[in-house]
Amino acid sequence: MTLESHRPFIEDLYRELHAHPELSHREHRTAGRMAELLREAGFEVHEHVGGTGVVGVLRRGTGPTVLVRADMDGLPVVEAEQVPYRSTQTDEWEGQTVGVMHACGHDTHMATLQGALRILVEQDDWSGTLVAVLQPAEETIDGAKGMQDDLRRILPDGIDVALGQHVMPGAAGTVSLAAGPVMAASDHLIVTVHGRGGHGSQPEATVDPIVLAASIVVRLQTVVSRTVAPFEQAVVTVGTFHAGTKQNIIPESARFEINIRTFDEGVRARVIAAIERIVQGECEASGAPRPATIERGSTAPLTDNDPQATALVAAAFDEAFGAQHLELRPLLGSEDFSDLPATWGAPYVYWMYGGFDPQLVAEATERGTLAASVPSNHSPTFIPVMQPTLDTATTAMVAAARAFLAR
Template sequence: MPSITETVSSHRPDLKSYEELYKWFHAHPELSFQEEATATAIVKHLETFNAYEIHASIGGHGVAAVLKNGAGKTVLLRADIDALPVEERTGLQYASTKSMKDLEGVEKKVMHACGHDMHITALLAAAETLVKAKETWSGTLILVFQPAEERAGGAQAMVDGGLYDRVPIPDIVVGAHVMPERAGVIGTKRGLIASAADSFQLNIQGRQAHASTPHRGIDPIVQAASTVTRLQTIVAREVDPLDFAVVTVSAFHAGDAENIIPEEANLKLNIRTARPETRDHVLKSVRTIIDAEAAASSNPNQPTLTATTRFPFLFNDDDVTAALEKSFAEYFKLGKESYQSDIARLQGSEDFGILATAVGKPSCFFLYGGVDPEVYDKAEKEGKMKELPGNHSPFFAPVIQPTLMKGVDGYIVAALTFLGKGE
């Protein structure tokens, strides 16, 4: 049988058409749970292969496709498809100019600021390759195009929406993400690959008063400001420096007129941790500080902390990752600018793992770079790495090549690692 390298090189399609498809997805982003046109375009492209059993509208706009190709393992490859409420500032010819109303009815500029457009395109190109290479592998391939990753709801929505009633339960689940690493880099990591993330809305009720008579009111701004400052002491003074945690207050809205102490303050919090016990401790401390600052402000109103999104920990299975280490090292070759077997952990969070844990199966999430090599090398040389746009930046735009090819090949090599004949 041909090697994985021979299979990919002889069956991967010309990616020029996929570069144009990527530009279309980039220019037509859609917010979480509203990815209707994106899903329609995915289904339309899958239908051109005349090979996949396609299932649409799972858990919203989720799409799954199945290719049964004889006896063997069942492998699920996943790409996420939603975009973010970010106004694009890349200056690209194919930049998004789109606006949408979010789920709260507020009009927002929309951008693929996290690279999900690259994920979609890479998985579609991998899907075509694996159809053309059917004679080289055996088993069942499942493709999942998942909505609403950014709101930590899409994977669970697909499971709850009957994903595994429509497609076989996989033996192995594989996902991927483009990162602000040097384009050409691809990597795996055993164990924790993405932190847990818990987000909340915090409402602090005060008592409105004239700015000249603060003694008649309860100032929610002062209470909120003290709360924000005190929350930063959790990581600084309660978490082991060898551990990991981040507490972020990402929004603070209060008041309208300069001569009125407002009635309330509304904040948004995001907490990230890497260990279950640390997560429990940090979340408990957040609640303690919020309540204590209310008491210190002589405010009888209990602040309301409402959970919004909850991303689970994401762990790469040792056995699955070990198998990918072997095939990735052989195909991509080990090196600082190619394959890294201990790549830096994803600093964000992911709901991808739910597709595996929901059915008690192992998974692996690999990462690949998207920064133009010349830009990356220049920033590294000049000590300006912090200035490189990362995921969720209005300037985040992966260089199309070699990023796309790396993502495509990563999906293909991962599938063939477990579906190769004789596996």
């Protein structure tokens, strides 16, 4: 059997999954469907792994244990009307009714993984153990870590390598790979500054936390430009700001949240230290009654491809894709995929594949309008072209797995 014979199954599954997204930790229908398909393919299936996760194990003689992963969760995004298989799903999210959409392409990850597994099962020239992980809650960056205890129980002898991939706003038909850091670590700080409230007509009797917090937000814009060297990379973003209840009341406090992206542990420590120094320094300068409260929120690990394992996958991609195999530039987005191989301290390889019309991407790149012309992940218009996107991702996963499975 060939990719062509499995293409209708992969495309139909993609349409089905795209139309029925589920939010993080609520992937019940999706998980059930993934488990059903793994059983059909002959895998030993484990459900409710770390919550809604699914693991399939196929043992075929001696050889390496290769873990292949796809994430399952959608996002609280209302999908734009572009395709007949559009999602109309809704759910509750942070007290609101929201639309739900596979706005990050996890539907392509699942459909092509299931297709790749079927192709691998039908090939009789390899041996080893193939482990399929359908992971929940990648978007909340806690799904992989939540599976670790159960994975140790299911696979007490560990794995030899883990493989994962992600669709991006690049040209369909291309795959991009590099050794070393390819996706940033992410940190989340929640800052509360404390003032002294009062009447809006008497600011001299108060310590205004809004002015204090606003000063901090502006000053934080200097962290990267004045703390991080030009040849290093970091991003500091203030994504939320909450204060006050009424226009003539100066509140007691203000709260804002900071997102930090880095590729290097030294840079990460330096950036966080600078943020804490600026926050507390501005509080002291403003006469705040007490220091700010700084809480740590969610974190995402650095995605750092193992050089030796990446070299094997790169050779397989050269053979499968030729000139369509590109060098991956490090991305400041974050992933929790590496928490899966971290369960056993195993090496891993993570790559990207394009999902949009190659001519559109080429013209936008030439004009310098790629960000505006091609939908980005998490956008309501992030709907990859079906082909050659699905064929490419399926081929990539088969080629990468075969690079390790014993012949």
